[in-house]
Amino acid sequence: MSVSLRLKAPVVLPCDPACSVLRDAVVDVDADGRIVHCGPSAAAPELPEGAQLRELTGILVPGLVNTHAHTPMMPLRGLGGDLPLMRWLTEAIWPSEAKMIDRDSYDGMLLGSVEMLRAGVTTSVEMFFHGEHMAQAVLDTGGRVLLTPGILSAPGLERLGTWQQLAEETTRWIDTDGLRFGPGERIELGYGPHSAYTLPPEAIAEISQLARDRGALMHIHVAETLAEDEKQRSEHGSVPQLLEKIGALGGRVLAAHAVHLSDSDIEIFQRYDVAVAHCPNSNAKLASGTARLLDLLGANVRVGLGTDGPASNDDLDVWDEVRLAALLARLDRGDAAALTAPRALLLATRDGAASIGRSDIGSLEPGRWADVVHVDVDSPAFPRGTDAPDVQLLSNLVWSAAASQVTDVWVAGQHVIADHEPTRVDRAKAQAEVRRIADRISS
Ligand SMILES: [Zn+2]
Numbered sequence: 001m002s003v004s005l006r007l008k009a010p011v012v013l014p015c016d017p018a019c020s021v022l023r024d025a026v027v028d029v030d031a032d033g034r035i036v037h038c039g040p041s042a043a044a045p046e047l048p049e050g051a052q053l054r055e056l057t058g059i060l061v062p063g064l065v066n067t068h069a070h071t072p073m074m075p076l077r078g079l080g081g082d083l084p085l086m087r088w089l090t091e092a093i094w095p096s097e098a099k100m101i102d103r104d105s106y107d108g109m110l111l112g113s114v115e116m117l118r119a120g121v122t123t124s125v126e127m128f129f130h131g132e133h134m135a136q137a138v139l140d141t142g143g144r145v146l147l148t149p150g151i152l153s154a155p156g157l158e159r160l161g162t163w164q165q166l167a168e169e170t171t172r173w174i175d176t177d178g179l180r181f182g183p184g185e186r187i188e189l190g191y192g193p194h195s196a197y198t199l200p201p202e203a204i205a206e207i208s209q210l211a212r213d214r215g216a217l218m219h220i221h222v223a224e225t226l227a228e229d230e231k232q233r234s235e236h237g238s239v240p241q242l243l244e245k246i247g248a249l250g251g252r253v254l255a256a257h258a259v260h261l262s263d264s265d266i267e268i269f270q271r272y273d274v275a276v277a278h279c280p281n282s283n284a285k286l287a288s289g290t291a292r293l294l295d296l297l298g299a300n301v302r303v304g305l306g307t308d309g310p311a312s313n314d315d316l317d318v319w320d321e322v323r324l325a326a327l328l329a330r331l332d333r334g335d336a337a338a339l340t341a342p343r344a345l346l347l348a349t350r351d352g353a354a355s356i357g358r359s360d361i362g363s364l365e366p367g368r369w370a371d372v373v374h375v376d377v378d379s380p381a382f383p384r385g386t387d388a389p390d391v392q393l394l395s396n397l398v399w400s401a402a403a404s405q406v407t408d409v410w411v412a413g414q415h416v417i418a419d420h421e422p423t424r425v426d427r428a429k430a431q432a433e434v435r436r437i438a439d440r441i442s443s
Helices: 071-076 085-097 104-118 131-141 163-177 201-214 230-236 239-245 263-272 280-285 293-298 318-333 341-348 350-355 390-400 427-442
Strands: 003-012 022-030 035-040 052-055 059-062 064-069 121-126 144-147 187-189 217-222 252-257 275-278 303-305 372-375 406-411 414-418
Touching: 003 035, 003 372, 059 390, 064 252, 064 303, 064 318, 064 350, 071 085, 071 104, 071 121, 071 427, 104 121, 104 131, 104 406, 104 414, 104 427, 131 144, 131 163, 131 187, 163 187, 163 201, 201 217, 201 239, 217 239, 230 239, 239 263, 263 293, 275 293, 275 350, 280 318, 293 303, 293 318, 303 318, 303 341, 303 350, 318 341, 318 390, 341 350, 341 390
Parallel strands: 003 052, 003 059, 064 121, 121 144, 144 187, 217 252, 252 275, 275 303
Antiparallel strands: 003 022, 022 035, 059 372, 372 406, 406 414
């Protein structure tokens, strides 16, 4: 396929395994929105007539991947902000979610998708309810989502249906529309059994089979806090052991949080290639603990970064997760080299994509979708702009740059953020809708 768009910048970070820094480089995109070439300008093929050339002044990076979120919770931000997980859920969140109506999932997802895109986060893995509204919101902003509609039995949420009904809805959707669909395959579907503490073991076993049969991701909370799964731990040793025992592992499984893992739990994850969505900000805010990131990486467990819901973080900024993941890993080992800046950046890009079983996003390589982010360097965070040597430039990006320096974003080659603002939806209107929902929930 021939090139229809060329993005040219002084620095391109393809996020290959070595985290190479390309100087004066281009990313060529075809009409379908896939990358056909990424490399130094000098070696780039001639640009065909009619192709668009976009010359940028900063750094191009792949869109970041948020591997764990509940984005429609936007109106709930700040509720129960000083409570521990179980009280936060039962006293603040579930009662408020019970007041949310179907359409609220659209408005919350729309504003959250805009927030993420403006921060350079092009893909999120979502667990919430009324998935059809969430998918529509992402199609409207032009983002990308791996949508795993939530399946649980929780007090106050009975109106959503039984776990069997919720699982059946997802199965029907996948069997009707396919696993991936939409322009640029923007939507992928998967299963979101909430956790072992909100579902009986037979539910998780059955849902895991449905997911395996369809090659779908199973996205589940595991070992977030010590208090949540006392019953499962006393009966089965741990939730990973329970999942192994009931035959729920072996397909595409993403364990969110995975804070309280023993060595043998990590071995189970290694054995079944279970991936982890590491959510350091949420885990710190709820005082849940710190996941054993370096032990997981050392065991070759795939790890991505997640923000968790906007009411438990309280933002959707994956750059923050990059920094905190690196800080905590360094503190844990008392070693400032324990997790380097380039390694931390890869967690949010290439590794994040791998953790959700996607080899078509997360890096700027031919064949992958052109999910590309431009970071402006005209800022105190970059004292030498793009002229800094590679190591300093990566340091500036990871330790000092902020989401607010993302100026432009393309998803599947489509320009969805231009000069900080969404090109397809009205940000002020999206904000006003969430305000309206938040007012209704608190009244
Ligand atoms: Zn969560």
